[in-house]
Amino acid sequence: MTFHGNSRTVLAVDLDYFFAQCEQLRRADIKDKPVVVCVYSGRSKDSGVVSTCNYIARNFGVRSGIPITQAKKILSGNQAAVFLPIDREYYESISERIMAILRTHSTLWEQVSIDEAYLDLTPEANGDLDLAKEIGYKIKIEILEKENLTCSVGIGPNKLIAKMAADSVKPNGLTIVSSEMVRPFLDPMPVAKLVGIGPRTEQKLNELNIKRIGDLARHDENALIAEFGNNLGPHLKHFAMGIDEDPVQQRTTGQFSRIVTLKRNTSSLAFEVELNSLCKDISQKLETRGLRCKSVGIIAISSDLRTKNRSKTLDAPIFTAEEIEETAKGLFRSFFEEGETLVRRIGVKVSEFTTFERFKNDSVLTDFLA
Ligand code: TTP
Ligand code: MG
Ligand code: MG
Numbered sequence: 001m002t003f004h005g006n007s008r009t010v011l012a013v014d015l016d017y018f019f020a021q022c023e024q025l026r027r028a029d030i031k032d033k034p035v036v037v038c039v040y041s042g043r044s045k046d047s048g049v050v051s052t053c054n055y056i057a058r059n060f061g062v063r064s065g066i067p068i069t070q071a072k073k074i075l076s077g078n079q080a081a082v083f084l085p086i087d088r089e090y091y092e093s094i095s096e097r098i099m100a101i102l103r104t105h106s107t108l109w110e111q112v113s114i115d116e117a118y119l120d121l122t123p124e125a126n127g128d129l130d131l132a133k134e135i136g137y138k139i140k141i142e143i144l145e146k147e148n149l150t151c152s153v154g155i156g157p158n159k160l161i162a163k164m165a166a167d168s169v170k171p172n173g174l175t176i177v178s179s180e181m182v183r184p185f186l187d188p189m190p191v192a193k194l195v196g197i198g199p200r201t202e203q204k205l206n207e208l209n210i211k212r213i214g215d216l217a218r219h220d221e222n223a224l225i226a227e228f229g230n231n232l233g234p235h236l237k238h239f240a241m242g243i244d245e246d247p248v249q250q251r252t253t254g255q256f257s258r259i260v261t262l263k264r265n266t267s268s269l270a271f272e273v274e275l276n277s278l279c280k281d282i283s284q285k286l287e288t289r290g291l292r293c294k295s296v297g298i299i300a301i302s303s304d305l306r307t308k309n310r311s312k313t314l315d316a317p318i319f320t321a322e323e324i325e326e327t328a329k330g331l332f333r334s335f336f337e338e339g340e341t342l343v344r345r346i347g348v349k350v351s352e353f354t355t356f357e358r359f360k361n362d363s364v365l366t367d368f369l370a
Contacts, residue, residue: 007179009125009132010248012154012162013102013139015095015115016171020054021149022091023084033080034060038068040085046072051086055171094147096288101142103290105135110248111289115151118159120248129155129176136174157182160195160244167193182242187214194239201236204228216240252353256285257299259347265303267342269332276325278348283321291353292317296327299347300335309349310335317354324350 015021019037024030034057041048046068053062053071060078062071068083075081095114103109108120125132136153143151152173154165161182165175168185177185186194192202194213204227210216216224217240225233238244258278262271269275286293296318297311310331318324328348335341 007122007127008157009121009127009129010156010159010162011106011119011121011132011136011139012156012159012166013117013119013151014163014166014170015098015149015151017052017054017058018095018115018149019052019086019091020057022094023087024054025094025148026090027082030082032056033082034062034075034078036062036068036071036075036081036083037086038071038083040068057081094149096285098143098147098149098151099288101146102139103288105139108248109290110250118162118248121155129178133174133176136176140172140174158242158244159246159248160239161185161242163195164193183214183217186240186242187212187217189213191216191240194236196239197236201228213240217242250290252291254353255349255351256282257297257347257349258282259299259301259345261345262343265342265344267340268336269329271346274346275328275332275348276321278346279325279328280321282348282350283319283324286319286350286353292319293324293350294318294352294354295350296324296331297349297351298328298331298335299345299349300332300341300343301345301347303342303344305344308335308341311349311351313352317352324348 020035023035023037034054036053036057037051039048039051048068050062050064050066050068050071052064057071057075061074072083091114099111099117102117102119106119106121106124109117111117121132121135124135132155136155140151140153143149150172152166152170154162154167154175154177156162156165156177157179161177164186165177166173169175189212191197191205191210191213194216197205205216208219208223208227210219216236219237221234221237224237227233228236258281260274260278262274294317295311295313297309300308302308312327312331314327332346
């Protein structure tokens with residue numbers, strides 16, 4: 001059923017000044033001010049770094065990763081400037097809703113960070129870039145209407161080009177780079193713009209008189225191998241040529257966990273409300289990412305701050321809050337039966353993921369559903 005040959009159509013989405021934009025959502029009064037989201041280290045009043053900032057602050061020269069003190073200096077003449085502490089949980093809840101929207105536009109998708117995802121639109125667009133552009137536009141409108149946030153979208157023949165297209169016009173961009181336009185698009189860019197090239201590689205390349213991505217694409221592969229080794233050398237050249245075979249694929253490794261502090265220490269299962277809410281959170285997270293889990297674990301942190309873990313591997317993958325809660329309850333019950341432990345914080349952890357697609361073909365589960 002492949003009418004599109006070997007060529008793919010990949011779409012990348014990246015939310016604009018994400019954490020700062022989230023803050024602006026709940027504070028109408030800061031919309032037109034420089035907004036800087038800070039990771040305070042707590043060592044002294046302003047020690048720490050800038051997480052991100054809105055484009056108004058960027059116009060003054062504030063950037064992700066600079067010290068908060070430096071950002072304050074840059075904006076010292078600006079009375080309106082707002083400095084806010086990072087609130088990751090709040091941004092994550094918004095991110096989860098956005099990822100759920102994205103997932104409705106393609107069966108093949110991959111979340112790469114809190115504000116970034118790829119969709120493989122090859123079957124949907126069938127080689128028609130105008131159609132892909134229309135989907136990109138729809139996605140932007142839907143995120144704006146439902147969540148009031150702007151994002152930048154890039155479309156290209158692979159993940160690398162889609163990502164670089166999205167980054168090339170920000171904020172609120174929609175950029176399409178066809179296969180024919182890949183080289184003209186990349187060639188004039190400074191090498192530092194190529195995904196994966198950090199300051200050290202940039203410096204080495206500059207020493208070889210490789211300044212632009214086009215220079216790198218044309219450079220002798222053996223010379224690159226001599227300088228960067230058998231892996232990185234060819235990889236750099238391929239990337240510079242716009243070649244990237246990496247499939248759009250939701251990763252299935254890792255784990256999620258959520259922990260809460262109980263109102264009262266307890267040595268029995270007297271925290272059903274808290275447990276229910278933890279399991280709902282986890283289930284939502286799984287669902288947003290199109291994952292099912294085959295292992296559920298509990299975390300019990302005692303009043304003397306010792307952490308204990310128990311987990312169970314299931315016969316078939318699950319994802320609903322009810323199923324996770326039932327397993328977690330069973331684990332907590334036997335945990336308390338083991339002995340008198342006074343618990344102060346509790347958590348639930350899920351791991352051993354399978355994707356939605358595999359889940360659908362999973363014979364164990366098909367039997368279960370039938
Ligand atoms: P990015 O997508 O890199 O940046 P951004 O969304 O703030 O801005 P842009 O419009 O250029 O996409 O990162 C997403 C979030 O990750 C960002 O809002 C804050 C966080 N982040 C950090 O905490 N530290 C960092 O150094 C960077 C780059 C991002
Ligand atoms: Mg972003
Ligand atoms: Mg990003």
